[in-house]
Amino acid sequence: MNRLVRRQRAALALFVALTVSGVGVAMATPQSGDQPNVTLDLSPNDGQNLSSPATLTVTGAGFPANTAGILVQSADLPNGTTIISGTIGTFTSNASGGFVTNVNVSQTFVPDAGGTPIDCNATGVTCYVEAFTNSGNANSRHRITFGGGGTTTSSTSSSTTSSTSPTTTSSTTTSTTTPTTTSSTTTSTTTPTTTSSTTTSTTTPTTTSSTTTSTTSPTTTTTSGGSTTTLAASVCTQLRAARAQLNAQIDAARQQIIQSGLSPQQQAVYLAQLETVRAQGNAQLDALLAGCPAP
Numbered sequence: 001m002n003r004l005v006r007r008q009r010a011a012l013a014l015f016v017a018l019t020v021s022g023v024g025v026a027m028a029t030p031q032s033g034d035q036p037n038v039t040l041d042l043s044p045n046d047g048q049n050l051s052s053p054a055t056l057t058v059t060g061a062g063f064p065a066n067t068a069g070i071l072v073q074s075a076d077l078p079n080g081t082t083i084i085s086g087t088i089g090t091f092t093s094n095a096s097g098g099f100v101t102n103v104n105v106s107q108t109f110v111p112d113a114g115g116t117p118i119d120c121n122a123t124g125v126t127c128y129v130e131a132f133t134n135s136g137n138a139n140s141r142h143r144i145t146f147g148g149g150g151t152t153t154s155s156t157s158s159s160t161t162s163s164t165s166p167t168t169t170s171s172t173t174t175s176t177t178t179p180t181t182t183s184s185t186t187t188s189t190t191t192p193t194t195t196s197s198t199t200t201s202t203t204t205p206t207t208t209s210s211t212t213t214s215t216t217s218p219t220t221t222t223t224s225g226g227s228t229t230t231l232a233a234s235v236c237t238q239l240r241a242a243r244a245q246l247n248a249q250i251d252a253a254r255q256q257i258i259q260s261g262l263s264p265q266q267q268a269v270y271l272a273q274l275e276t277v278r279a280q281g282n283a284q285l286d287a288l289l290a291g292c293p294a295p
Contacts (some may be wrong), residue, residue, distance in 0.1 A: 030061065033141040036154040038062040040131055040142040047129065051109035060131055061102050063093040068266065069133040071101070074141065076123030085109045091131065102130060120146055140250070142186040236292035237284050241287045250278045 029046055030039035041059040050056075059070060071089035076082050089103035105127075108117045120127035128141040231239075257270045 030059075031140075031142040032062075033139050035062075035138060038138050038140040040129060040140045040143050042129060042144065047142055049145055049147045050105065050107075052146050054106075055102055055104050056144070056145075057100065057102055057295050058089070058091075058131070058142075059098070060091060060093065061098045062140070063097040063099065063131075063138050064133060064135075065095050067091060067097075067133045067135065068092045069131055069136070069138075071129060071131050072112070073103075073104050073105050073144075074128045074130045075109075075118045075120060076128075077118075083111045083118055084130065086112045088129075093133075095248045105129060105144055120144070140160060159160050188198065190283065230293060232289075233293075236289065237278040239285055239289050239292065240295065243282060245287070246281045246285070247278060248275050284291075 030041040031041045039061050041061075043057045043059075047056055063069070069091050070087045071091065073085040073088055074082055087103050088105065091099040091101045093099045107121055108119045110117050118123065118127075119229075126147075127144050129144055130139065130141040132139045253274055254271060257267050257274070262270070
């Protein structure tokens with residue numbers, strides 16, 4: 001339904017333009033955006049069949065009294081989006097909500113966000129002069145065309161959603177992430193199963209060391225002093241690798257703490273906790289390695 005109404009309005013606007021041009025009379029027609037009582041009027045020639053660039057006199061009415069605002073050139077694109085240029089003029093309404101000012105417009109303009117220039121004579125592109133109050137509570141628009149092209153699918157009243165008076169906000173956030181070291185070693189075979197797990201957790205950093213070792217069918221030899229359990233060579237190799245990995249990760253975590261910028265007191269606390277984890281992990285692995293032959 002909205003699309004049908006817009007097409008009817010566009011046809012009416014085209015009919016009026018053709019009628020006026022046919023009798024050789026230039027008629028100024030105020031137009032609006034999504035606020036019907038807030039209007040813009042353009043001269044000369046009602047902003048139609050302009051040369052490029054062109055200087056226009058913009059007459060606004062129905063704006064809040066004594067309110068400042070900006071003017072931009074805009075374009076409705078075939079994909080349904082609206083692109084605006086940078087500011088081409090400013091205004092301050094009088095006590096009656098009106099203003100008069102001059103702006104320069106061109107057939108092609110660069111979007112405010114940058115990128116490919118917009119051509120107002122390209123197929124499906126409809127260009128406007130738009131006015132917005134800095135407070136964002138009032139806006140209006142008036143269609144413009146340039147000689148040698150332009151679309152006929154115009155609308156004398158259309159809806160535009162826009163943000164006015166660009167605001168730049170600068171925010172700086174500094175974040176410090178403290179090191180987290182997790183060491184986990186799993187050596188798996190069949191039977192029997194011996195599991196050793198040590199976890200040390202602090203607020204900053206968090207260091208977790210977990211060692212799970214399963215051995216398979218240990219070799220038992222009997223001597224005059226009793227029985228001795230000897231782990232398989234492959235299991236012993238895995239245990240020694242786990243011990244080396246644990247110590248390497250703790251060494252790396254120490255360097256992170258030293259280079260973190262923490263106070264000497266904080267570093268001392270965290271380094272001590274890391275060494276506690278190292279001692280506990282090594283003790284458990286050494287107990288398991290007692291069943292291994294010397295390398």
